[in-house]
Amino acid sequence: MGSLFRSEKVTLCQLFLQSEAAYNCVSELGEIGLVQFRDLNPDVNAFQRKFVNEVRRCDEMERKLRFLEKEIKKDEIPMLDTGDNPEAPQPREMIDLEATFEKLENEMKEVNANAEALKRNFLELTELKHILRKTQVFFEEAASNGPMTEESVNLLSDEGLTQGGQQALRLGFVAGVILRERIPAFERMLWRACRGNVFLRRAEIEIPLEDPVTGDQVNKSVFIIFFQGEQLKQRVKKICEGFRATLYPCPETQAERREMAIGVMTRIEDLNTVLSQTQDHRHRVLVAAAKNIKVWFNKVRKIKAIYHTLNMFNLDVTQKCLISECWCPVDDLDRIQAALRRGTERSGSSVPSILNRMTTKQEPPTYNKTNKLTGAFQGLIDAYGVATYREVNPAPFAIITFPFLFAIMFGDTGHGIIMFLFGLWMVVKEKSLGASKSDNEIWNTFFGGRYLIMMMGLFSIYTGLIYNDIFSKSMNIFGSSWNADIAYPGDMGNNVEKLMLAKTYRLNPNSTNWSKEPYPFGMDPVRLGAMSQSTFGL
C-alpha cells in the first residue's frame, strides 16, 4: 500500500510518431491505458479536425450496427458476449468491416420490406375473411326483419315515386374494417355529414390483428354502411378514407360470399407458408449476425477512440510525423516504451517512435494505482473530491476507518453476520457474477462495493458483540452482574413479596451491594429487562 499513500509521480512527455505508425502506437497505448493525452488543437472545430472523415465513417458503421442490434432484439435472439477484448483492427480492415455491415444492412432492409408487403397482404385477407363472416349476420338480420326492411324500403320508394316513377330502390352498401378506437368519431361524422341518411352496422373482431408497419397488435371492427344514391356513396367513401378505414368488395348473395370465403381461406394458407419461410430466412440472417455483433461493436468503438485521440495530435511542418503531449506515470515509462515499440513493429515502419520527457510548471493530474480491493475505497474518496497531485491520499486510511465507523453505527452481530456472508458470497463468486454484466443499477452498486460490504459486515460483528446486540436481543453468556438485591435504601429490595407485586423496579447503580465484577465483555444483558432500552442501553 506504499504507493497508495500518495498519488503517483506523473511527468509530461512529448511523443513523436511517424504518420504510418501513429495508428498502431495509439492502439497499443490504449490497450495498456497508462497515458493521458492533452488536446493540442483546442480551438479547432469538431468538423475541421484532421481525421474527421474516419470518425464519420465509424459513426456510419455504428449506425448500421445499432440497426442490426434493434432487429436482433426484436426477434429476441440472444447475443453472444464472450467478454474477450478484440484488438482494434488495422485501417485497411475497416473497409472490409464497412462492406460487411453494408451488405447485412441491405439484406435486412430487403427482408423487412418483403415481410411487410406479405404481412399487408395477409392483413387484407384476414380482414376480408372477418368481413365475410360478420356481414353474413347483418344480411341475415336484414332478411329476417322482413317487415321492417319492407317498411323502410317502402318509405324510400314513396319518395322515389314522387320524384321519378316506379323504380325499385335498392340500398347500396360498402363494407370495411376500421380501428376500434375510431368508431365513435366515425359514426358521429357519418351521421352529421350524411344528415342521418345512412345506416351503419358494426361488429368487433375478437382477435387482435398485427399492424404490418409497426408490428403492434391492434383491435379492429367490421362495419357495413347502407345508403341510397351515388352522392351519398361518394361522401361515405370520402369519410372512410379520412378515418383510414379499409373498404372491401363484398358480394351480395350468400352463395357468392361462401365461394369468396373459401377462396380467401386457401389464399391465407398459402400466404402463411410464404410468411413463415420469410421469417425463417430473416431469423437465420440475424442469428449469424448475432454471433459477432458484440465483437464488432467493440472493434468499431476502438477505431473511433483511436481516431478521436489522433485528432488531438499536431501535425509536424514536414507532414511526416505527428506530435502529441501526454501525461505518463514515471514508474511506467518502460511499459509505455515497450508498447510504442510493439506498435511501430506492427505497422512495419522503420523509424522508431520517440518518447521525450519534458519539464513543465503545470500541475500533473492525480493518478492512483488501485486494484480491485482498493478501487472501491478510492472511488468513495473521489466522490467527495479528487486529491491534488502528490497530496496524501485518504483512501488507505478509509479502508479501515470507513467500515469501522459504519460498524459503530450499525452495531448488530446478527445482521452483521448476514452482511458479511453476503459480501463474502459476492467476493467468492466474483468471476461468474462479473461476467453476467447486469443492467440493474442497484445490483451493480452492490457488486462494485463487495469488498466494502464484506469489511463493513466483519466490523459490525465485532461492534455488535461489544454492544451485546444480536438481532436486537442480548446474549447472556457470562451471567449478569446485576441482581435484585441492589436496591435503593428504604426500598423493597429485600422484601421478595413486595418485589413480586411491583410493576417497575429501579436498580441503584451506586449501591455497594453487587458482585464487584463487571460483565467481562460487552454490555451487561440486564439491559433487556429495562423498560426503555434506548436510554439504558446506549
Next chain:
Amino acid sequence: MNSVNFNINFGYLEGLCRGFKGGILKQTDYINLVQCEILEDLKLHLQSTDYGSFLANEPSPLSVSVIDDKLKEKLVIEFQHMRIHSVEPLSTFLDFITYGYMIDNIILLITGTLHQRDIRELIPKCHPLGSFEQMEAIHIANTPAELYNAVLVDTPLAPYFMDCISEQDLDEMNIEIIRNTLYKAYLEDFYKFCSTIGGSTTEVMCEALAFEADRRAFIITINSFGTELTKDDRAKLYPRCGKLHPDGLAKLAQADEYEQVKVVADYYGEYKPLFDGAGTGPGEKTLEDRFFEKEVKIMMSAFMQQFHFGVFYAYLKLKEQECRNIIWISECVAQKHKAKIDSYIPIF
C-alpha cells in the same frame, strides 16, 4: 395561483421547461454552425449540444427536410411530455397553445383539397402539435357550414367558427379570411383565459398575446394592399386584444399604403423602432425579421419571472425560432450560398 402554491402542481414541469430552455443554442453554437461546409458538419456540431444524437440514425447523405422533420419531432416530444404530465389549469393552457396549430392544419388541408391533392399527401405536412381526430376527414366539406357541421363541431375550435359560417364557398380568398377570423377569435379567447388565471401569468401572457395581435394587424394590413379585400372586411380581421385597440386599429383600417401604416406605428413607442430602418435593401432587416426579433426579446423576458405559465409558451416560441434559424443555416450550407447566412435571429 400564487407563488406559494405554484410548485405543488407545476414545479416539476416549470423546472423541466427551464432545463430545456438552458439547452437552446448560444451565439458560439451559431458561429460554429455558419462555418460548416456540408450538412454532415452541422450534424457533427449539433451532437455536442442539447440535440445530441437526434440525427444519428439517419442514413447519409442528409437533406434539409430530414433535419427539419427531426428538429420538429424533438420539439413535439418535449411539448407532449409536458402536456401529458400537466394538470388544470396548465393543461388547458397548453391545449390553447395547440389550437393555433390546429387552425393552420385545417387551412392547409382545405387548401390542398381545393387543389385536388390527395388527402394522404397532405397529412404528413400537418404540424403534429395541432392534429386532432377528425382532421383527416376534412376533405368531405365543400362549404364552411358543412365543414363546421360535420367536422369541426366536436373540436375545441367550434366556438371560433361563429363568425365565418356566413361565407358561401371555400375558395382562395375566402380561405385566408377564414384563417384570420379563426385566429382572431382564438387569440381573443386565449387572452381572456390568461386574464382569468391571474398573477404573473396574466402579466407575461397578456403582453405576449398583445404583441401577437398587433403583429397580425400590421401584417394583415400590409398584405392586403393590392388585393380585393375591402377595408370593412379587413377591419373585421384585426384581433382586438392588443395595444392598437381601438384607435390604432381604426386608423389601420383606413390605411391605403405602407407609409400610412408607418404613421400609425409611430404613435406607439414599442412599434416605432421596428418600422424605422426596416426594408428589403441589402443591409437592412425586413419587417418580419424585426417582428421576430421583438418576439424573441419578449419571450426571453418571460423567463425573468417565476411561478407562471408563460415559460411554456415562451419556450415553445423560442424553440421554433431556433428551428427556423437552423433550417435557414442548413439551406444556405446545402446550396453553398452563404451570402445571407447571418440573417438568423440570435436568441442568447
